[in-house]
Amino acid sequence: MAGSGLGGKYALIGMAESDVGIVPDKSPRELCVQVTLDAVRDAGLKLSDVDGLITCNAFAEPIMYHAEAVAEYLGWEPRHCVTVNTGGGTTFMALNMAAAAIEAGMADTIVVAMADSLRSFMTREQAMVVQSSSGHPHYEQPYGPTVPAYYGLIARAHMDQYGTTEAQFAEAAVSCRAWASQHPKAQMRDVISVEDVLNSRAIADPLKVLDCSLVSDGGAAVVITRKDRTKDGPNKPITLLGYGEGHAYEHISQAKNLTTSAAVQSGQSAYAEAGLSPDDISLLQLYDCFTPALLIQIEDLGFCAKGEGGDWLASGISRPGGAKPLNTHGGMLSYCHPGNPGAMFGLTEAISQLRGDAGPRQLPGMSTALCHAQGGIMSSHATVILGAED
Template sequence: MTRGSRNVAVVGVALSDCGRVPDATPYTLHAQAARRALADAGLPRRLIDGFASAGLGTLAPVEVADYLGLRPTWVDSTSVGGATWEVMAAHAADAIAAGHANAVLLAYGSTARSDVKAGRRTGTLSFGGRGPTQFEVPYGHTLIAKYAMAARRHMIEYGTTAEQLAQVAVQARANAALNPEAMFRDPLTVDDVLSGPVIADPFTKLHCCLRSDGGAAVLLTAEEYVRDCRTPPVWILGTGEAVSHAAMSEWEDFTVSPAAASGRLAFERAGVGPPEMDFAQLYDAFTYMTLVTLEDLGFCGKGEGGAYVTDARLTVTDGALPVNTDGGGLSAQHPGMRGLFLLVEAVRQLRGEAGTRQVRARDGGLPRLGVASGTGGWFCSSGTVVLGRN
């Protein structure tokens, strides 16, 4: 898609060491992922004139850019939770298309797991008692409780079952079994998920994402630099972003996420639709997120998500729409704001670099189109990116 005067491609992607990395710092994971992404692209560091990062440092992304030895003339520190990286990718693509930057690096790193193990953080997220959330804090709403309430509302409205939600975790694990870098690869059954300890009704432990260390980086550049890259370009075809509520009491419908708006915009701008997608990479901190995002992006009708996710529809091996092909946040890795990992996996799939978990298009060849959609907060924000290859 032409955004301004230049087309924009992703030319480098990488992960840092992920999973259990007790000797790392968030800064070293940023740097490791960034170096690997540059090596993947085959472009020199001096070309980077844009940088985007969030979640680390008092002056993010200034501190991280300084650590990486970058002096960018375009920066972004948008922070909207898990949707941050899809939103940043959209902003970076707009900046490159308009000529405000030539190459933008997106980088993230977190030692969330090691911090909890070492007692550097409690593992419980607190969102404070000021602003709109002050009216809910006295009732003890945790992050997971907010998602659990939304899931229960969907169950009441549409008859969605705990077994259907469990299918999301089971199929994510089936994909993770094909990913040698995934933290958890042992097979799961629906009974395994349902018999686990209840964390927040209707979620048991395996309805919830794991906690890991890890980092990721993505390099976007203008079309004229593509010929200098060692990897085939993956084009940014369309993007969309949307925000919803801060307080749960202001959310009009617990069964509709802001992906309904961001997805519509992304697909319209790309000039393609959900039926043309070869795969989807969706934020999955909890199983319900996958189900409702599939509905809101238009892969099935509202209320039909429970039926849609059955029969191994989401798996690489048998699925009509492979989803979270690396195992997702439920089984592969989840160091915090996982949205950048969605973009890395989408690009690897489109370049045919996913190994045993490689998706095939309907004609048996490599996939041509895919979508990545991140969700932030408690369905407070959404960013959607449609990607494609030549």
């Protein structure tokens, strides 16, 4: 799919995160309200200065008109108010929709806010219903697979086609945990080894529990506006340089290829719009719901050749001190994963690093970031490239 044509015109001027991990004292809606207000404040604005809101519904507290419910809670009547749900890819698709809405004159400044509470506000039984109901009702659900089983299928296909090993998948979890060990907010901070991953509890062959993302509470929000409106803000504006989408299927039984995803298309579109290549990217923030998903995205986004993702991870290139820092907050494997909002935290981490205000965790030379997310079972992909001006 071609890029949006909006690259270079829009910038992120505010952001916020809630507490993450286990947050039992706030509902998903309360978390969404909190990060909305905090992001507006971070942008140096008042709520009355903002005229758009885009949210994503929460599994733990589904509301028919979610964005309107958040605005209602705030006593706010934004001109543009919409709820988006494209699964894990919602973060970046909503960001592009916000830019498009501003381009169309529907709003001038928009908050994109997402939150959920899978850890504290869903029972195990409710979570299993969600996990087991994602498949095709005729061709998948009758056989009883859950989401981890689908990713186990993808992992096994990559192993069979390219000789990838379980230890190479484990390298993804080890890399993310190494970064999380440096982040005081990360849900899981204890450093792990490849052996720890391989010896952890089996979930869905060949995946172990440490190959799987966390179950978390949390929310995050960003503020987007036209770049020409960012001159007087308190923060360095982070420019949307390029964007792309790719959509291959909804159900994995209809996938034409289990080892190559529509990240190929979304990445190519984003690179073309930004006028950049993988070599130009300083920071990677990818969707690590399961270790094989992360490995395949690395390949499909052009950071290594197809089939070489395992060697790329095992080289240490993505770990602290490596040439291609990846998921520097710890990703969904170690920082947090509250469901559809999971990619928001990769976005806020990218903004922090590009602003240069990540504190003791700040990395040198951060000028560009590629953020990628996918919804479904490697089904629907979105890539955004961000840049910071000197």
